[in-house]
Amino acid sequence: MKEFHSTLSRRDFMKSLGVVGAGLGTMSAAAPVFHDLDEVTSSTLGINKNPWWVKERDFKNPTVPIDWSKVTRQSGVFQGLPRPTVADFTKAGVVGGTSTDLETPEMALTLYDAMAKEFPGWTPGYAGMGDTRTTALCNASKFMMFGAWPGNMEMGGKRVNVIGAIMAAGGSPTFTPWLGPQLDTTTRPQDFGAPVWQGTPEENLKTCRSAFRFFGGSDVGAIEIDDDVLKFIHSQIGGKAVVVEDVEEAYETATKMVIPRKCKWILMWSARQSLEATRRQAGITESHAVWYSYSRFPKVGAQFQEFIRGLGYQALNPGMMGFLANPLAALAGMGEHGRMSSPTITPKYGTTNRAMWALITDLPLLPTPPIDFGAYKFCKTCGICADSCPFNLIQKGDPTWENPASAKSGIQQGTFEGWRTNTADCPHCPTCQGTCPFNSKPDSFLHAVVKGTVANTPLLNSFFTNMEKAMDYGRKDPEEWWDMDDFTYGIDTSY
Amino acid sequence: MFFVGLAVAVALTLFVVWLIRQQLAIKWYEWIIGFLAVASLFATVQHYFSSLEENEPTSAWMGALIFGIIFLILAALDWQLIIRHKKVA
Numbered sequence: 001m002k003e004f005h006s007t008l009s010r011r012d013f014m015k016s017l018g019v020v021g022a023g024l025g026t027m028s029a030a031a032p033v034f035h036d037l038d039e040v041t042s043s044t045l046g047i048n049k050n051p052w053w054v055k056e057r058d059f060k061n062p063t064v065p066i067d068w069s070k071v072t073r074q075s076g077v078f079q080g081l082p083r084p085t086v087a088d089f090t091k092a093g094v095v096g097g098t099s100t101d102l103e104t105p106e107m108a109l110t111l112y113d114a115m116a117k118e119f120p121g122w123t124p125g126y127a128g129m130g131d132t133r134t135t136a137l138c139n140a141s142k143f144m145m146f147g148a149w150p151g152n153m154e155m156g157g158k159r160v161n162v163i164g165a166i167m168a169a170g171g172s173p174t175f176t177p178w179l180g181p182q183l184d185t186t187t188r189p190q191d192f193g194a195p196v197w198q199g200t201p202e203e204n205l206k207t208c209r210s211a212f213r214f215f216g217g218s219d220v221g222a223i224e225i226d227d228d229v230l231k232f233i234h235s236q237i238g239g240k241a242v243v244v245e246d247v248e249e250a251y252e253t254a255t256k257m258v259i260p261r262k263c264k265w266i267l268m269w270s271a272r273q274s275l276e277a278t279r280r281q282a283g284i285t286e287s288h289a290v291w292y293s294y295s296r297f298p299k300v301g302a303q304f305q306e307f308i309r310g311l312g313y314q315a316l317n318p319g320m321m322g323f324l325a326n327p328l329a330a331l332a333g334m335g336e337h338g339r340m341s342s343p344t345i346t347p348k349y350g351t352t353n354r355a356m357w358a359l360i361t362d363l364p365l366l367p368t369p370p371i372d373f374g375a376y377k378f379c380k381t382c383g384i385c386a387d388s389c390p391f392n393l394i395q396k397g398d399p400t401w402e403n404p405a406s407a408k409s410g411i412q413q414g415t416f417e418g419w420r421t422n423t424a425d426c427p428h429c430p431t432c433q434g435t436c437p438f439n440s441k442p443d444s445f446l447h448a449v450v451k452g453t454v455a456n457t458p459l460l461n462s463f464f465t466n467m468e469k470a471m472d473y474g475r476k477d478p479e480e481w482w483d484m485d486d487f488t489y490g491i492d493t494s495y
Numbered sequence: 496m497f498f499v500g501l502a503v504a505v506a507l508t509l510f511v512v513w514l515i516r517q518q519l520a521i522k523w524y525e526w527i528i529g530f531l532a533v534a535s536l537f538a539t540v541q542h543y544f545s546s547l548e549e550n551e552p553t554s555a556w557m558g559a560l561i562f563g564i565i566f567l568i569l570a571a572l573d574w575q576l577i578i579r580h581k582k583v584a
Contacts (some may be wrong), residue, residue, distance in 0.1 A: 006583050276550065440549070441548075441549045442553075443545035443548045443549045444542045444545040444549065444554070444558070445538065445541055445542065446538075446542055446558060470557065471554035471557050471558070472551070472553035472554065473551060473554060476550065478548075482551065
């Protein structure tokens with residue numbers, strides 16, 4: 001029988017251990033520190049299962065510097081270009097007049113040129129959205145967008161103007177009211193002499209996460225409202241004053257929407273937009289990935305309001321024009337402020353969340369701190385989204401306290417050191433959202449290496465930006481989408 | 496990836512058995528170079544197939560090219576170092 005001898009001496013073995021030890025040491029230094037398992041599950045990282053490289057910061061101290069003394073409450077107004085008519089488009093010789101577009105005819109032409117250069121062979125089709133099947137998908141996706149009731153629709157052999165009928169009955173144009181739908185089928189325990197749901201703030205936040213995911217949402221975060229945080233809830237929504245009062249129940253009148261002082265928490269929730277469709281959108285004014293998200297997510301929010309009501313609590317919906325999403329998302333640890341300005345960059349999904357929406361509630365919630373995964377710093381050297389904008393509206397260069405070019409959009413100046421897109425002139429074309437490097441899926445190990453490095457040092461950010469371009473990440477040919485075996489709703493829920 | 500891992504594990508085991516039978520004295524840095532070569536091979540295979548899964552064909556072949564070349568260089572270097580031992584021995 002042969003005798004086997006190790007070819008590795010004790011000294012060599014100890015050297016190897018040293019190499020492994022140094023590697024483990026580096027990893028542990030970069031990884032988040034928890035004191036016990038409860039801390040893991042109760043933190044934002046535990047709630048949303050963020051990757052290991054995401055670090056938490058102090059409350060009210062997101063990566064984007066904020067001058068709280070300058071921030072004031074704003075009015076909820078959507079600044080945009082005047083919507084052109086079919087006649088405007090026809091007069092300018094531009095196809096696409098049937099779309100719900102925001103571009104001027106001149107912008108439409110610029111966009112068509114940009115799309116045709118990016119995707120050779122692409123044409124605007126008869127409606128400016130691409131070929132006929134893409135146009136069909138876009139239009140079908142618009143059904144009840146933003147929670148709006150349909151206009152004329154087929155009902156039992158008749159054309160009925162649904163929104164007209166509802167408005168005539170004294171209703172509102174959407175099913176997303178401030179107080180929630182409050183349907184007869186949504187019972188409250190207190191109305192039956194039963195106790196309301198009792199949970200710790202940690203349990204309640206997890207409960208909200210589970211319910212949101214069931215309805216179709218993704219992640220959650222929470223902020224305790226104080227005088228500073230309230231500045232990001234608009235003072236007026238739809239012409240009504242938004243006020244805090246010492247009342248038990250929230251209410252709404254013809255002139256005001258009332259937040260009971262006991263509603264001390266803002267619950268932020270997100271929902272994802274199809275990644276593959278997002279980066280294959282072309283043509284005027286966003287596209288099917290965006291529109292279908294706006295069709296689906298208002299229902300998620302309304303059903304969640306009903307869920308909170310069923311627990312015995314209140315959930316108030318300020319609506320998309322009732323709050324500033326980017327600062328609230330940053331404060332709640334949902335993501336970081338980045339160059340695109342209005343979309344929040346999230347660690348798992350980049351900028352492919354369509355819902356980053358807020359509810360105000362009296363359900364006690366565990367506040368979640370801001371997070372840092374290097375996105376704000378990365379945006380300083382990246383700028384891929386700004387370079388992609390066909391209208392040159394995304395701010396370039398370093399973050400600033402002011403951007404005069406964005407002033408007409410109503411974004412406050414001097415309040416934060418970041419980037420401000422001129423959203424008033426932005427025609428909401430579908431380009432920039434699909435370009436963000438943080439959109440990448442986690443399949444290749446390389447993304448974990450890059451994102452883990454970016455979270456810890458900005459030294460290689462420029463190199464990573466160049467590699468992003470060289471490896472052709474980002475937008476893809478829209479035509480490919482029809483041959484893909486994409487996920488249901490376009491959402492890969494494995495991450 | 497399970498079958499890739501299985502194949503690599505079998506190949507590594509056979510390689511180590513072969514080394515032992517050859518009674519070669521592998522230097523510590525040759526172990527490190529060998530480990531890096533195997534890691535590069537893993538990186539090549541993992542990145543290529545997962546990038547195709549991500550619908551990123553350019554990234555797939557570029558990454559495979561970069562990590563594949565690193566693997567070939569390291570593997571050739573390690574092989575030559577070990578072979579030269581044998582000749583000296």
